[in-house]
Amino acid sequence: MSSSQPLLDVRGLTVEFTTEKGVLRAVDGVDFQVHxxxxxxxxxxxxxxxxxxxxxxxxxxxxxxxxxxxxxxxxGTDLVAGGDEELREIRGNRISMVFQDPMTSFNPVYRxxxxxxxxxxxxxxxxxxxxxxxxVVELLESVGIGDAERRVDAYPHEFSGGMRQRAMIAxxxxxxxxxxxxxxxxxxxxxxxxxxxxxxxxRLNRERGLATILITHxxxxxxxxADRVAVMYSGxxxxxxxxxxxxxxxxxxxxxxxxxxxxxLDRPRPQRLPQIAGSPPSLLDLPDGCPFRPRCPxxxxxxxxxxxxxxxxxxxxxxxxxxxxxxxxxxxxxxVKGQIGLEAPRS
Amino acid sequence: xxxxxxxxxxxxxxxxxxKRGTLFDREVDRVRAVDGVSFQIGxxxxxxxxxxxxxxxxxxxxxxLQLIEPTSGSVRFEGREIAGLGWRQMxxxxxxxxxIFQDPYNSLNPRKRVGRIVGEPLKRLEGISGIELxxxxxxxxxxxxxxxxxxxxxxxxxxxxxxxxxxIARALALKPKLVICDEPVSALDVSIQAQIVNLLDDLQDxxxxxxxxxxxxxxxxxxxxxxxxxxxxxxxxxxxxxxxVCEDPRDPYTKKLLAAVPIPDPRESRERREGTGSVx
Numbered sequence: 001m002s003s004s005q006p007l008l009d010v011r012g013l014t015v016e017f018t019t020e021k022g023v024l025r026a027v028d029g030v031d032f033q034v035h036x037x038x039x040x041x042x043x044x045x046x047x048x049x050x051x052x053x054x055x056x057x058x059x060x061x062x063x064x065x066x067x068x069x070x071x072x073x074x075x076g077t078d079l080v081a082g083g084d085e086e087l088r089e090i091r092g093n094r095i096s097m098v099f100q101d102p103m104t105s106f107n108p109v110y111r112x113x114x115x116x117x118x119x120x121x122x123x124x125x126x127x128x129x130x131x132x133x134x135x136v137v138e139l140l141e142s143v144g145i146g147d148a149e150r151r152v153d154a155y156p157h158e159f160s161g162g163m164r165q166r167a168m169i170a171x172x173x174x175x176x177x178x179x180x181x182x183x184x185x186x187x188x189x190x191x192x193x194x195x196x197x198x199x200x201x202x203r204l205n206r207e208r209g210l211a212t213i214l215i216t217h218x219x220x221x222x223x224x225x226a227d228r229v230a231v232m233y234s235g236x237x238x239x240x241x242x243x244x245x246x247x248x249x250x251x252x253x254x255x256x257x258x259x260x261x262x263x264x265l266d267r268p269r270p271q272r273l274p275q276i277a278g279s280p281p282s283l284l285d286l287p288d289g290c291p292f293r294p295r296c297p298x299x300x301x302x303x304x305x306x307x308x309x310x311x312x313x314x315x316x317x318x319x320x321x322x323x324x325x326x327x328x329x330x331x332x333x334x335x336v337k338g339q340i341g342l343e344a345p346r347s
Numbered sequence: 348x349x350x351x352x353x354x355x356x357x358x359x360x361x362x363x364x365x366k367r368g369t370l371f372d373r374e375v376d377r378v379r380a381v382d383g384v385s386f387q388i389g390x391x392x393x394x395x396x397x398x399x400x401x402x403x404x405x406x407x408x409x410x411x412l413q414l415i416e417p418t419s420g421s422v423r424f425e426g427r428e429i430a431g432l433g434w435r436q437m438x439x440x441x442x443x444x445x446x447i448f449q450d451p452y453n454s455l456n457p458r459k460r461v462g463r464i465v466g467e468p469l470k471r472l473e474g475i476s477g478i479e480l481x482x483x484x485x486x487x488x489x490x491x492x493x494x495x496x497x498x499x500x501x502x503x504x505x506x507x508x509x510x511x512x513x514x515i516a517r518a519l520a521l522k523p524k525l526v527i528c529d530e531p532v533s534a535l536d537v538s539i540q541a542q543i544v545n546l547l548d549d550l551q552d553x554x555x556x557x558x559x560x561x562x563x564x565x566x567x568x569x570x571x572x573x574x575x576x577x578x579x580x581x582x583x584x585x586x587x588x589x590x591x592v593c594e595d596p597r598d599p600y601t602k603k604l605l606a607a608v609p610i611p612d613p614r615e616s617r618e619r620r621e622g623t624g625s626v627x
Contacts, residue, residue, distance in 0.1 A: 045536040190399035195607040220609030223616045261541035263566030275541035
């Protein structure tokens with residue numbers, strides 16, 4: 001898959017915000033590629049920079065207090081350097097976005113169908129209203145909303161959370177984009193509805209060759225839909241690889257910690273949940289070197305310098321991480337009673 | 348007395364009526380939020396109450412605590428009927444039954460300092476004040492993993508996980524026998540969730556209180572609970588030990604709920620999708 005031209009090539013993306021308390025670097029030198037038809041999961045906790053990265057790709061973080069550097073090439077256009085007009089052409093049309101909160105993403109005073117029609121006609125003025133409406137009905141059906149002919153005239157409040165999120169996805173797909181950015185698309189949904197939305201996303205990838213950047217904190221969701229994974233911490237990608245590389249051979253202690261702290265229904269329950277000590281550092285007051293250092297039980301002298309995101313395993317060029325430990329040390333240290341995890345922190 | 352459960356909830360019902368009318372409101376329909384729920388919790392035991400949004404689990408908690416008046420049914424705490432008791436009559440019982448809320452951002456008064464938030468119940472209900480109050484509050488803060496220096500800070504200076512610790516310290520202050528935890532970790536990051544779940548476990552070992560642990564995440568519920576009750580559309584559809592409910596579910600809804608939980612293991616997830624793809 002990596003041999004084809006990437007659809008999106010992000011290099012050295014850095015986003016800084018000037019706040020009352022100082023300059024805050026929310027995204028710090030992020031590199032990744034997304035290939036056609038691929039699902040890249042970006043995993044991280046709040047404050048890791050995953051949402052800011054996504055919003056920056058669509059020009060949504062631009063403003064007087066934001067400083068954006070690096071590049072994000074999408075088929076010949078640099079999304080970082082591109083003008084507002086150029087971005088407007090791409091946004092919603094070639095790249096579209098689904099947000100976390102299905103309750104506030106639609107305008108409550110307009111009918112759902114009309115809002116999607118408007119999105120279509122904004123980019124394709126030549127499409128008549130009737131044509132656009134027919135297309136919306138078709139779209140709503142394709143995302144599993146039954147009785148779409150009637151529902152197209154419903155207001156957002158008449159939809160359940162799951163239906164709204166599916167309608168949101170229908171709107172995102174209205175112009176047949178090449179890339180979908182989904183920011184925690186299932187976090188606000190119940191698990192049974194989440195399963196439906198994940199199946200839908202998977203089907204769209206398969207049938208339409210849609211590339212997706214899926215932003216989530218839920219490794220269960222990642223395991224179900226992603227092809228590749230980027231793990232973010234404190235604005236940086238700390239590990240990146242294929243789905244199986246990340247789950248079965250994770251290289252960064254933060255990834256081990258995330259894996260270990262999951263409650264798993266498919267395994268006997270442990271006495272205690274393995275936990276990661278402490279909390280993520282403030283972006284205004286980052287430690288020197290590796291930002292995970294204060295929480296890491298395997299920290300040593302070299303960690304005062306943060307290593308680059310590099311391939312450190314002889315067998316895979318695409319599996320990259322930012323940890324100084326040797327691959328042998330990692331394999332040994334991440335093993336906590338036969339499972340991948342982060343051993344109990346030093347007290 | 349000793350083998351009597353701490354909390355006995357019997358056929359608890361809470362209906363909300365939907366009224367309409369031009370001159371006189373008349374009931375046109377009712378929402379059966381809690382529709383005949385029965386369960387028991389023994390001293391020091393944890394009952395997990397799991398269900399999706401709208402299943403009635405939060406309403407059930409509120410009706411148990413008499414924060415809303417149940418439509419019918421019985422709630423006995425240490426053998427004493429409390430259903431329908433007024434605020435004044437409930438007040439001495441509030442020491443015994445505390446609550447931890449979901450949203451650590453909205454459940455702490457932003458204009459009060461941490462010391463006051465945690466100390467308020469001690470002051471109001473136990474009449475402790477002055478240096479003794481401060482000493483007890485600082486001890487509580489330390490016990491939940493904060494530091495005594497946090498005493499005079501405001502909630503806004505804390506992260507979500509730390510705020511949840513403050514909420515826990517407040518609930519613990521009166522050494523309650525029952526703590527109702529309503530989605531206590533669902534607003535927190537994964538790595539912080541484990542910390543809070545472990546803290547709740549440790550505190551139970553130390554103080555021996557019972558938990559009614561309400562959550563939509565069946566993985567977390569299974570980890571912390573001795574027994575689990577599964578709620579759907581206002582009713583408990585299945586009740587059993589945590590392992591029995593998760594490993595050998597009987598009710599079709601429980602099965603559906605368990606099948607929908609993503610497994611964080613790509614190989615198993617692939618197998619499951621191929622194996623059970625037709626079920627969904």
